[in-house]
Amino acid sequence: MFFTLENCLILSVILFSIGCYGVLTKRNILVILMSIELMLNAVNLSFISFNYFNYNMMNGEEMGHFFVLVIIAIAAAEAAVGLAILVALFRNRDSADIEKLVEMKW
Amino acid sequence: MQFQAIYPGSLLVAAAILVLMAQSFVKGEKKLTISLIISLIGVILAIFFTFKLFGVNESFYENALRVDDFGVFLSLVALIGTALTILISAGYLKKVKSYYTEYYALILLAACGMVFLTISGDLITFLIGLEIMSISIYILAGFNRESKKSNEAAMKYFILGAFSTGFLLFGMSMVYGATGEIVISEIGKAEKSAGMLIGLGLMLVGFLFKIGAVPFQNWVPDVYEGAPTPITAFMAAGVKTAGFAAFVRIILIAFQNCGEEWHTILQVIAVLSMIVGNVVAISQRNIKRLLAYSSIAHTGYMLLAFAAAKSDPNMASSSILFYLFTYTFTVIGAFGILIYSGRENLDDFAGFAHQKRFMGIAMTVFFFSLAGIPSTAGFMGKLFIFMTAIDQKLYWASVIGIITSMISVFYYLRVVVYLYMKPEVTRAAPLTDWNVAIASAVSVIGVFVLGLIPQSVIQLILTTYQSMLQ
Numbered sequence: 001m002f003f004t005l006e007n008c009l010i011l012s013v014i015l016f017s018i019g020c021y022g023v024l025t026k027r028n029i030l031v032i033l034m035s036i037e038l039m040l041n042a043v044n045l046s047f048i049s050f051n052y053f054n055y056n057m058m059n060g061e062e063m064g065h066f067f068v069l070v071i072i073a074i075a076a077a078e079a080a081v082g083l084a085i086l087v088a089l090f091r092n093r094d095s096a097d098i099e100k101l102v103e104m105k106w
Numbered sequence: 107m108q109f110q111a112i113y114p115g116s117l118l119v120a121a122a123i124l125v126l127m128a129q130s131f132v133k134g135e136k137k138l139t140i141s142l143i144i145s146l147i148g149v150i151l152a153i154f155f156t157f158k159l160f161g162v163n164e165s166f167y168e169n170a171l172r173v174d175d176f177g178v179f180l181s182l183v184a185l186i187g188t189a190l191t192i193l194i195s196a197g198y199l200k201k202v203k204s205y206y207t208e209y210y211a212l213i214l215l216a217a218c219g220m221v222f223l224t225i226s227g228d229l230i231t232f233l234i235g236l237e238i239m240s241i242s243i244y245i246l247a248g249f250n251r252e253s254k255k256s257n258e259a260a261m262k263y264f265i266l267g268a269f270s271t272g273f274l275l276f277g278m279s280m281v282y283g284a285t286g287e288i289v290i291s292e293i294g295k296a297e298k299s300a301g302m303l304i305g306l307g308l309m310l311v312g313f314l315f316k317i318g319a320v321p322f323q324n325w326v327p328d329v330y331e332g333a334p335t336p337i338t339a340f341m342a343a344g345v346k347t348a349g350f351a352a353f354v355r356i357i358l359i360a361f362q363n364c365g366e367e368w369h370t371i372l373q374v375i376a377v378l379s380m381i382v383g384n385v386v387a388i389s390q391r392n393i394k395r396l397l398a399y400s401s402i403a404h405t406g407y408m409l410l411a412f413a414a415a416k417s418d419p420n421m422a423s424s425s426i427l428f429y430l431f432t433y434t435f436t437v438i439g440a441f442g443i444l445i446y447s448g449r450e451n452l453d454d455f456a457g458f459a460h461q462k463r464f465m466g467i468a469m470t471v472f473f474f475s476l477a478g479i480p481s482t483a484g485f486m487g488k489l490f491i492f493m494t495a496i497d498q499k500l501y502w503a504s505v506i507g508i509i510t511s512m513i514s515v516f517y518y519l520r521v522v523v524y525l526y527m528k529p530e531v532t533r534a535a536p537l538t539d540w541n542v543a544i545a546s547a548v549s550v551i552g553v554f555v556l557g558l559i560p561q562s563v564i565q566l567i568l569t570t571y572q573s574m575l576q
Contacts, residue, residue, distance in 0.1 A: 085264055
């Protein structure tokens with residue numbers, strides 16, 4: 001059977017790692033924002049699969065699902081603010097390259 | 107009955123909405139005055155209703171909110187920090203001629219997030235409080251839209267903040283998977299398991315980022331330097347207070363069965379934070395940046411007390427609470443004077459104390475308090491922390507802490523030397539601004555009251571850990 005808790009969690013960890021890799025290595029801020037979304041969605045997957053496989057939803061143990069709804073709302077708010085900051089940044093610099101953010105160091 | 111738990115938060119939101127509405131009725135400079143008055147009234151009412159929550163010690167809304175003395179005390183500290191921030195912001199906005207009153211609304215919303223963060227009883231409330239606070243601060247950090255530095259600070263803070271939130275959430279999902287619970291006190295009843303430990307590790311990453319401890323400290327100096335100065339003060343005082351509130355509560359209550367693991371990790375991180383913060387601060391010429399590195403060091407001191415929590419959690423959490431209270435007054439006062447003088451570089455401060463005598467004295471008091479000179483609040487805070495650490499036999503960590511704290515005296519006193527003993531640079535004296543002056547006066551009084559007669563505060567604090575367990 002392919003559809004098990006282990007496999008779902010492995011998928012979630014893989015997605016999380018891809019997101020992590022994207023944040024750490026990509027240069028374009030838009031790609032970084034997408035990678036962050038990917039990390040949050042990996043978290044959603046893990047919450048859902050824990051809730052689905054381990055706890056009885058008929059019994060009132062559906063907190064994992066609530067948590068996912070909250071995370072989706074928060075991810076939306078975060079993306080909105082992130083894009084707004086990016087727009088302000090782009091107007092000043094004409095570039096969305098993270099390696100050019102060197103106004104301040106040490 | 108349960109409404110009383112959300113009065114402070116709701117009042118702050120109501121004040122924020124009023125500030126946003128008020129700007130369609132008044133124009134120009136009046137807008138700033140009206141928003142200032144509305145937000146101050148909102149915060150003071152919130153402080154009043156928070157006071158009334160002392161001694162309640164109950165859970166509300168199906169355990170979503172846990173109102174106990176610990177959370178209420180830290181809400182109070184965060185709200186005092188907010189009130190002082192609003193006062194110094196008034197001076198700042200007038201100086202940079204910015205008429206965007208959304209600024210006050212965002213500060214109030216961030217304060218609302220802090221209040222809910224400090225009294226959160228389950229992981230969902232905790233997450234929502236954290237995000238309300240963080241998202242408002244991301245925007246505030248980039249508030250000077252024309253300034254490249256401010257943009258850069260906001261972007262760096264946002265990316266790293268969202269990144270660390272990802273880790274925090276993944277940790278929460280592991281804890282949820284291991285225990286099936288999201289209520290913090292219920293998680294604490296679960297046995298130690300692999301899932302709990304993975305969750306602990308991932309959540310520690312998120313927390314240590316928020317409070318700016320060493321492996322995750324790189325954003326601190328850049329964001330502190332680039333953000334508008336009052337927001338820097340707000341981050342150093344309010345965000346750190348709220349972050350520590352949630353950190354202490356979750357680690358001490360939810361992970362009480364995993365004690366051995368986090369005890370050692372926190373000790374190492376505390377030592378590294380103290381060393382990095384204090385040593386790198388020596389070479390800084392920009393005072394905002396200097397205070398950023400010093401804030402990393404102060405986080406290290408608090409984590410040192412936290413590392414002692416294994417056998418005596420009461421003393422550990424008490425000394426962290428007291429330190430946060432002293433640090434709020436000290437750091438907001440120091441940033442307030444940076445705003446008042448309109449300077450940031452150390453060289454520009456040469457002879458400042460001769461131009462503005464009282465402000466010079468106030469700045470000396472704040473830097474003495476940061477350095478931990480006796481009779482100031484900073485001394486009592488450090489005494490409390492190192493006493494706790496030595497009682498719990500963390501000798502090496504305490505010795506390193508005391509040595510680095512001596513190093514820190516050098517760069518704090520250098521600022522005072524510049525204030526008094528360097529020849530005056532010919533710069534126009536800053537205009538008198540009463541809001542900043544009031545905030546500085548309150549902070550000076552706070553520093554001396556906590557430094558000379560701290561008994562009643564300490565007595566209050568010593569009972570907070572018990573209230574968390576009830």
